[in-house]
Amino acid sequence: MVDRPGGPRGPLPLVTTAGAVIVGGILAVSFVSSAFLGAFRSLSEANRKMTAPPCRICKGRGFTECRLCKRSSVIHWSPLLDPVVKKPCLCPTCDGNKVQRCLNCVGKGYV
Ligand SMILES: [Zn+2]
Numbered sequence: 001m002v003d004r005p006g007g008p009r010g011p012l013p014l015v016t017t018a019g020a021v022i023v024g025g026i027l028a029v030s031f032v033s034s035a036f037l038g039a040f041r042s043l044s045e046a047n048r049k050m051t052a053p054p055c056r057i058c059k060g061r062g063f064t065e066c067r068l069c070k071r072s073s074v075i076h077w078s079p080l081l082d083p084v085v086k087k088p089c090l091c092p093t094c095d096g097n098k099v100q101r102c103l104n105c106v107g108k109g110y111v
């Protein structure tokens with residue numbers, strides 16, 4: 001038999017409470033740090049937006065005219081190498097939006 005000081009129920013609630021405090025603390029810390037990081041990131045992103053020059057390719061719009069369909073939203077694609085069978089297809093690059101995300105600035109409008 002092990003004779004524990006403070007009785008059999010003594011240390012257990014303390015350990016449980018300490019564990020809960022530690023786990024809660026870790027959760028709180030990770031929550032706070034992720035929130036802080038998110039705020040910091042958006043802040044630095046906003047700073048970048050203010051100071052960064054606008055994208056030259058899209059002139060700061062974040063998108064460019066679709067080069068595949070040239071703003072017609074359809075392409076004349078032939079499944080065979082036969083020019084007789086040519087049917088218009090929805091442009092796979094822009095999905096018919098006639099614009100595509102700027103590849104230079106990844107749609108942000110600045111670099
Ligand atoms: Zn297109």
Ligand SMILES: [Zn+2]
Pocket residue numbers: 055056057058059060061062063102103104105106107108109110
């Ligand atoms: Zn751009």
